[in-house]
Amino acid sequence: MADGQLTATGPHPVSAARIAVRIGLIYLAARALTTTLLLxxxxxxxxxxxxxxxxxLGDVVVAWDGQWYWYLAETGYPAELPRTESGQVAENAWAFMPLFAYLAKLVGMPFGHWAVGAFLxxxxxxxxxxxVLYHLLRSRLDDPAATWAVVFFAFAPLAPLxxxxxxxxxxxxxLxxxxxxxxxxxxAWLYALIPLMAFTRPGVLAFSLFLALFGLWRWFRRDREPLPAREIFHIVTLGLLAAAVGFAWQVLAGWVTGEPGAYLATxxxxxxxxxxGDAAFFPFEGFVSAAGFWFGTMWRLPPVLGYLVLAASVLAVAAALLFVPQVKRVGVEVRLWSASYLVYLLLVFFPQSSIFRLLVPLSPLWGAVAAPRSLAWRIGVLVACIAGQWWWIYNMxxxxxxxxxVP
Structure with missing residues (x-):
């Protein structure tokens, strides 16, 4: 059962405590570097x-969206949508899910400041x-590769998050x-994890698509890995749950404000x-508009070049997920999740500088980057991660x- 292997590879399993300590040391070193760069x-x-x-550093914690989460924790969600002078819906707290903001407020209470809670x-x-990333990848990769994937994750360009x-x-x-x-x-654990994802950040609809694709994959290979009725029930029910909670926030925003399109307008x-000007939402419209905007308006290039680059990028990513051996090694679950999340972004997102942050949920693919055994390759990737981290911190x-x- 090559794709469905559920046990760690390698002859010498490492205890969970030793793994936690090892990952902790890597993570502390990464955070020390990031703190220096942020200072x-x-x-x-x-x-x-x-x-x-x-x-x-306190200003860094509450910069950009951090300020919105702080404002949300202190004032809650508006019952009436704010408007610009032209009558359009203005930026407001309904764009942000509640769990992180209020959890940070709770944790920060003993310290007297939301920013401390957010940092912790x-x-x-x-x-x-x-x-968790180590254990997730260790079921497909050997110990050094899984460890190096965590190194790349901890030192990644977006690690300041x-x-x-x-x-x-x-x-x-x-996730x-x-x-x-x-x-x-x-x-069984997913019945709790899916709502937690839904009310932490947008994107749980991608997990619903992932479960649908995963269910189809399990069905077509049921002759190699038995698919009992209870597993079918869980996959279908959890997929529907993810879809339901994925739309729940839009319903809630509409109910509180009295405007059915409140969340989308926000x-x-x-x-x-x-x-x-006024914008309307259509699936895939964000990426298509952005291709014309960035190449045509901002960079003064033929807009058609943007559309060609977009199409080529989609095809290249699809080919990588399907055929690149290192990507295939991380397992079909990671590949299906990555495909589902990228489809979700294509459907709903308008790409700008925040696209780098929006790609962070693809982090399990660090396993594919770490798969080559060459030490020179791994050191080179680490150096590139650190350089990218400074570039991102400096600009944002x-x-x-x-x-x-905009981060």
């Missing part, structure tokens, strides 16, 4: 930066996600646990930072002064 960025922050002059929730969830007021690290913890449960066929309010925090520098 440098805070010192470089000027009057035009989002953080302003004289910034410190993010950094602890990031460590938990790192440990593990210590700022963003919900990403908490969502990654739920990796959910994928691990699917890989081990332990479905999300589209952010798009006006790039495309002024030290500079952070234009719509093209």
């Amino acid at each position: 440098i960025a805070a010192q470089l922050s000027g009057a035009g930066s989002r953080m302003g002059e004289g910034a410190d 929730v993010s950094i602890l969830a990031g460590y938990g996600a790192s440990v 593990f210590q700022v007021g963003y919900a990403e690290s908490l969502n990654l913890l739920w 990796f646990l959910a994928l691990w449960c699917v890989m081990r066929r332990r479905y 999300e589209l309010a952010w798009r006006r930072n790039w495309l002024p 925090y030290a500079m952070g002064d234009t719509a093209s520098r």
Whole structure:
């Protein structure tokens, strides 16, 4: 059962405690480096930066979306949608799910500040996600490869998210646990994990698609791995649950505000930072519009080039998920999740600088990057991760002064 292997490879299993300590040391080293880079960025922050002059680490934690989560935790959600002078729905808290904001507030109460709670929730969830990622990949890869994948994850260009007021690290913890449960066929835990994902960050609809594809895969290979009725029940029920909670926030926002399209209108309010005027949502429209906007309006290139690059990128990613041996080694569950999440982004997202952050849920693919055994390759990837991390921190925090520098 090559694709469905559920046990760790290698002759010498390592105890869970030793793994936790090893991952902890890697994670602490990564966070020390990130803290140093964030301190440098805070010192470089000027009057035009989002953080302003004289910034410190506290300002970093609550910068950008961190400020929105903080505001949400203190004031809650508006019962009436705010409007711009032209009558359009303005940016507001309905774009942000509640779990991270209120959990950070609870954790921060003994310290007297939400930012402390946000930092603790993010950094602890990031460590938990790192440990789970190791176990998730260890069922497909050997110990060195799984460990190096965690190294890349902990030092990745977007690793600063593990210590700022963003919900990403908490969502990654739920996601990796959910994928691990699917890989081990332990479905009962998903009845809790799926709602936790749904109310931490948008994107649980991608997990619903993943379960549908996973169910089809299990059905077509049931002659090699038996598919009992109870497993069919869990996969179908959990897929429907993910779809239901994925739309629940839109229903709730509409019910509280009295406007059925409240959530969608709120999300589209952010798009006006790039495309002024009224915007309408159609599946795939965001990427198509962005291809024309970035290549045509911003970069003064033929818009058709943007459409060709978009099409070529989709085909290249699909080919990598289907045929690249290193990607195939991480397991069909990770590949199906990656495909499902990318389809979800294509359906709903307008790509801009935040696309790097939106790709973080694809982190299990670090296993494919770590699969080659060459030490030179692995060191080179680590150096590239650190360089990318500084590039991202410098642009999003030290500079952070234009719509093209939004984390």
